[in-house]
Amino acid sequence: MTPDPRELLRGAGLRLTAPRLAVLEWLGRHPHSTAEHVADGVRERLGTVSTQAVYDVLNTCSRLNLVRRIEPAGHPARYETRTGDDHHHLVCRRCGRAEDVDHVHGAAPCLEPPNSAGFTVDRAEVVFWGLCGDCQLPPRNEEPPA
Amino acid sequence: MTPDPRELLRGAGLRLTAPRLAVLEWLGRHPHSTAEHVADGVRERLGTVSTQAVYDVLNTCSRLNLVRRIEPAGHPARYETRTGDDHHHLVCRRCGRAEDVDHVHGAAPCLEPPNSAGFTVDRAEVVFWGLCGDCQLPPRNEEPPA
DNA sequence: CTCGTTTTCTTGACTCATTCCAGAAAACGT
DNA sequence: ACGTTTTCTGGAATGAGTCAAGAAAACGAG
Numbered sequence: 001m002t003p004d005p006r007e008l009l010r011g012a013g014l015r016l017t018a019p020r021l022a023v024l025e026w027l028g029r030h031p032h033s034t035a036e037h038v039a040d041g042v043r044e045r046l047g048t049v050s051t052q053a054v055y056d057v058l059n060t061c062s063r064l065n066l067v068r069r070i071e072p073a074g075h076p077a078r079y080e081t082r083t084g085d086d087h088h089h090l091v092c093r094r095c096g097r098a099e100d101v102d103h104v105h106g107a108a109p110c111l112e113p114p115n116s117a118g119f120t121v122d123r124a125e126v127v128f129w130g131l132c133g134d135c136q137l138p139p140r141n142e143e144p145p146a
Numbered sequence: 147m148t149p150d151p152r153e154l155l156r157g158a159g160l161r162l163t164a165p166r167l168a169v170l171e172w173l174g175r176h177p178h179s180t181a182e183h184v185a186d187g188v189r190e191r192l193g194t195v196s197t198q199a200v201y202d203v204l205n206t207c208s209r210l211n212l213v214r215r216i217e218p219a220g221h222p223a224r225y226e227t228r229t230g231d232d233h234h235h236l237v238c239r240r241c242g243r244a245e246d247v248d249h250v251h252g253a254a255p256c257l258e259p260p261n262s263a264g265f266t267v268d269r270a271e272v273v274f275w276g277l278c279g280d281c282q283l284p285p286r287n288e289e290p291p292a
Numbered sequence: 293c294t295c296g297t298t299t300t301c302t303t304g305a306c307t308c309a310t311t312c313c314a315g316a317a318a319a320c321g322t
Numbered sequence: 323a324c325g326t327t328t329t330c331t332g333g334a335a336t337g338a339g340t341c342a343a344g345a346a347a348a349c350g351a352g
Contacts, residue, residue: 117236132265
């Protein structure tokens with residue numbers, strides 16, 4: 001289902017450039033990467049790419065909804081190509097790792113804009129905080145109880 | 147219901163200091179302030195207080211659950227003294243202003259930790275994004291349609 | 293396929309919110 | 323009143339991301 005980056009870019013009226021293709025392809029394969037991850041991945045296959053170029057691609061594509069940006073409190077932003085469905089995320093409060101969470105109850109459950117004090121609500125975001133598998137074993141002082 | 151800062155600090159085993167009292171009092175009166183707001187408010191009544199002191203107070207109190215920190219994506223953190231109940235927030239995506247939202251449906255609706263890929267989920271956070279009253283009038287080019 | 297225009301990329305300086313550090317100054321138990 | 327411990331000050335530093343100006347690619351027309 002991972003759509004061809006070429007298609008995506010054309011569909012959005014963007015020029016096809018090596019950095020863009022590489023970023024989208026990388027993200028398709030590695031969802032929830034940070035900008036730094038993306039930069040690394042992209043450089044691995046293209047050689048030299050400026051950090052700014054990566055941010056440009058990421059920002060442009062976010063704006064056009066080719067990618068979605070997640071910004072977990074206290075961690076650098078992460079990006080994914082799964083857009084369009086408003087799925088939620090599971091985030092590790094220690095390492096920032098993120099995973100997708102499909103809507104729990106059939107449709108949008110608590111997404112009903114509440115009596116919103118003058119606000120125009122257009123989206124509800126749900127983040128489940130916890131510890132990922134790797135970060136659950138942190139008490140690394142494993143002295144056997146006396 | 148706003149509890150006495152003095153009580154709170156003592157209850158948490160913290161020393162009573164001018165910056166702490168001032169921060170807590172300010173926050174009680176101005177929920178969802180940013181660190182900068184708090185610093186301004188505190189200085190207004192104490193004269194000189196270092197930025198670091200404000201952050202220290204805020205961090206210490208967050209850790210001890212005397213205050214709660216909200217970190218809306220793309221905006222500086224905001225703080226409030228309403229802790230203990232897991233209410234949600236309404237955030238203006240333009241100016242970052244935040245308002246409280248009591249649980250929409252009786253209990254926690256989609257707060258059920260999903261089948262969490264190895265994660266230990268301990269909290270669900272819901273943010274309603276939109277535009278606050280002041281930010282809804284932004285299209286300031288009000289040419290009448292030709 | 294060559295040119296010109298427009299978009300994108302590179303480089304490097306810079307911002308902002310926040311933290312780190314070391315020493316000075318307050319709290320408070322005795 | 324004192325000494326220990328916690329907290330505050332001042333200033334440098336960090337990390338993630340942005341801004342800005344010029345060089346380099348895309349691509350549509352000829």
